[in-house]
Amino acid sequence: MSLDLDIHLKRGRFTLEIQATAPAGVTVFFGPSGSGKTTLLRAVAGLEAVDRGQIVIGGSDMTERPAHRRAVGYLFQEPRLLPHLSVLGNLKFAQKMGRKVAPQSFDEVIALLELGDLLERTPFALSGGEAQRVALGRALLSAPKCLCLDEPLSALDQGLKHRILPYLERLRDRTDIPILYVTHDAAEMARLADHIVLMQAGRSVLSGPAEAILSDPAAVPYLGVRAAGTVISGQVMARDPTTGLAVMGFDGGQLILPELSQTKGRSIRIRIPAQDIVLAREKPKGLSALNVFEGTITQLHAGQGPGVMVQFKTGETLFLARVTQYSSQNMGLAVGQTIFAIVKATAFDPAGIGT
Numbered sequence: 001m002s003l004d005l006d007i008h009l010k011r012g013r014f015t016l017e018i019q020a021t022a023p024a025g026v027t028v029f030f031g032p033s034g035s036g037k038t039t040l041l042r043a044v045a046g047l048e049a050v051d052r053g054q055i056v057i058g059g060s061d062m063t064e065r066p067a068h069r070r071a072v073g074y075l076f077q078e079p080r081l082l083p084h085l086s087v088l089g090n091l092k093f094a095q096k097m098g099r100k101v102a103p104q105s106f107d108e109v110i111a112l113l114e115l116g117d118l119l120e121r122t123p124f125a126l127s128g129g130e131a132q133r134v135a136l137g138r139a140l141l142s143a144p145k146c147l148c149l150d151e152p153l154s155a156l157d158q159g160l161k162h163r164i165l166p167y168l169e170r171l172r173d174r175t176d177i178p179i180l181y182v183t184h185d186a187a188e189m190a191r192l193a194d195h196i197v198l199m200q201a202g203r204s205v206l207s208g209p210a211e212a213i214l215s216d217p218a219a220v221p222y223l224g225v226r227a228a229g230t231v232i233s234g235q236v237m238a239r240d241p242t243t244g245l246a247v248m249g250f251d252g253g254q255l256i257l258p259e260l261s262q263t264k265g266r267s268i269r270i271r272i273p274a275q276d277i278v279l280a281r282e283k284p285k286g287l288s289a290l291n292v293f294e295g296t297i298t299q300l301h302a303g304q305g306p307g308v309m310v311q312f313k314t315g316e317t318l319f320l321a322r323v324t325q326y327s328s329q330n331m332g333l334a335v336g337q338t339i340f341a342i343v344k345a346t347a348f349d350p351a352g353i354g355t
């Protein structure tokens with residue numbers, strides 16, 4: 001199932017004009033405040049009328065349908081639960097309101113989001129994270145053909161956020177519907193996104209698979225230097241109980257990571273911010289850093305500031321590193337050159353390691 005949209009709408013002085021496709025999985029819409037992300041999600045859900053265009057979900061044209069007939073689940077920043085009903089009541093109500101029976105059974109949704117122990121509670125007796133899980137359960141039980149998640153974790157503190165992320169990863173990996181996701185958090189985007197649409201002033205400026213966008217020097221002005229980097233998917237190949245380090249294999253080599261909760265054989269995905277990679281022209285010796293690998297420079301991009309973004313390829317994986325213009329000139333960096341990248345194992349934030 002996928003979503004194709006072509007939306008034109010005007011609100012006051014703001015114009016949203018966007019064409020995009022969201023395949024099954026998570027498509028993150030990322031952009032500055034006021035770029036139109038919420039308006040876009042609301043238009044998909046039928047909460048905002050479009051002036052012209054088309055919204056097609058799984059082959060069905062939804063453009064003229066009212067919100068309650070679009071089968072779009074919507075999750076807001078704040079969970080909106082019915083306060084007078086228990087968690088069970090909230091979930092059953094959402095299921096009843098759905099247009100048809102959800103492909104996942106009630107029990108599957110309870111298991112997926114681990115809601116079993118919460119069923120008898122009222123919304124007041126839930127933590128923010130628990131309430132958001134229940135709200136997500138409600139959205140799933142309404143048998144959606146598409147899910148819109150508008151900054152669903154932004155009201156939660158860091159600890160809670162990291163406890164909920166695995167649920168969203170599980171949902172992403174087990175569902176075949178498009179999930180439109182808005183966040184301002186680069187780490188959250190790197191963990192969840194299959195696709196990314198970068199937005200500015202009501203338009204899409206760049207879009208594509210997450211790995212390609214995050215390591216594209218052209219995306220850096222829109223992502224910000226801190227968000228730019230490399231997302232690598234791979235598998236845990238070994239864990240060393242004495243050092244606490246784990247080895248991850250990826251298309252291009254191996255990386256040594258800090259201790260992981262994931263067991264051997266599990267798929268993981270990690271993010272290496274561009275600013276955490278050091279480059280060398282020759283293979284360094286006697287280093288304390290554990291990860292050194294060879295690559296070929298594919299792009300060099302000097303921005304407005306003092307930095308140069310260097311994209312290089314190791315195996316089939318594209319990496320992005322940020323060096324100063326001074327270093328770039330001193331090292332004589334050029335496209336096609338062989339370089340060595342150095343990454344400390346501690347550069348990987350264990351909380352940022354997902355599946």
Ligand SMILES: Nc1ncnc2c1ncn2[C@@H]1O[C@H](COP(=O)(O)OP(=O)(O)OP(=O)(O)O)[C@@H](O)[C@H]1O
Pocket residue numbers: 011012013014031032033034035036037038039040
């Ligand atoms: N009904 C309206 N009338 C006038 N302007 C509107 C209306 N609705 C939205 N806007 C404007 O449209 C622009 C986009 O708003 P939107 O909430 O979609 O942005 P956003 O990217 O989600 O921002 P944020 O990241 O801050 O949530 C804003 O400038 C907003 O003020």
